[in-house]
Amino acid sequence: IILMENIAKIYGSGNTEVRALDQVNLSVETGEYCAIMGPSGSGKSTLMNIIGCLDSPSQGSYLLDRVDVSSLHDDRLADIRNKKIGFVFQQFHLLPQSSALDNTILPMIYAGVSPAERRDRAEEALVRVGLADRLQNKPNQLSGGQQQRVAIARAIVNKPAILLADEPTGALDSRTTAEILALFDELNQAGMTVVMVTHETEVAKQTQRIVWLKDGKILHSHLTPEE
């Protein structure tokens, strides 16, 4: 469902050139549960932004579900992104003026879901992540971990084909982490492809495959969680 060939992302030029990604070849099958790991600054978030069609590569080709997304722009790209991808960012990116419920509803507005149905589905997703009593709170009325849980509810509410999560449990205590990982596991069992950036071995153990990045390059493409 993800096929990247010779992907590069370059910032700056000449002396100040930074190859955030370099010669990246990555293929992910439908239904895989894949962790992306690597040191701070190794390119994990950059890779996630390109997979999620939020950023375009400087070089290389990217086929998402057999569609060449490097040839798409704006509306068409946004449409594919909204339908196929659910995104949990490293810094949440919730709308600060909107409640947890309205933030979770947002992807369904783009997708044309009816007002009654989207309210129900948003509430259901927020209950699943443990925020039943925080539906009306705005982000600055929520703890760090609660904001991340709203982001997760928002990411799953359109039932995307791929769930991309950048450190989804980074700000969560062990109990909430276990609940969230159980949720990701259920979604994966139900057929969703999950790609998750993490630096925690506990989280990586829950996946089937680890991709290891270092200095913008893929060091290992198919590690198993055991080692």
Add this chain to the structure above:
Amino acid sequence: IILMENIAKIYGSGNTEVRALDQVNLSVETGEYCAIMGPSGSGKSTLMNIIGCLDSPSQGSYLLDRVDVSSLHDDRLADIRNKKIGFVFQQFHLLPQSSALDNTILPMIYAGVSPAERRDRAEEALVRVGLADRLQNKPNQLSGGQQQRVAIARAIVNKPAILLADEPTGALDSRTTAEILALFDELNQAGMTVVMVTHETEVAKQTQRIVWLKDGKILHSHLTPEE
């Protein structure tokens, strides 16, 4: 150096009242290295904001280095905060339009340090956190972990009496985490009081004392890291 008595922080009222902190009594001696732990939503960041004079309690008294800060306002409070406290937030809070260097220099401008000296000290702090080659980068040109390291450099550059850190290693891989914890340890050995929110047992093991929060209350005030 920190003496809190019967501190409460209340949001909303009547049916929607949330006691983010309730009947909190906390005393921290100069030079302690103390972890604050507890489930997501238990009040850790709220407590940190009050300790750091960024928020005032709804009830109770708070003596910071024997000064009753609940009776101070604006300039006087900002002055105490700038001189005594270094803050690492859960969401970095760097100035988005300023480079790593300028973000790190900021506390020294308030403190009246000369331009030449503050440039040197900022550079030195950034080198210590491993960002020697990122001095001119703005936050959106830095990875999540790199932004957190700028925040740490900024927090220590005025040599504060208390270092408050909310999940400082949350976004960092294990190697950078070890480097940052070694840095906090050195600072504590040199006399700095360190209060750190963490949900990672690896990090808590490095401290001398654990305070455990649950539903806005202090459940345990003096746990040792061994259990």
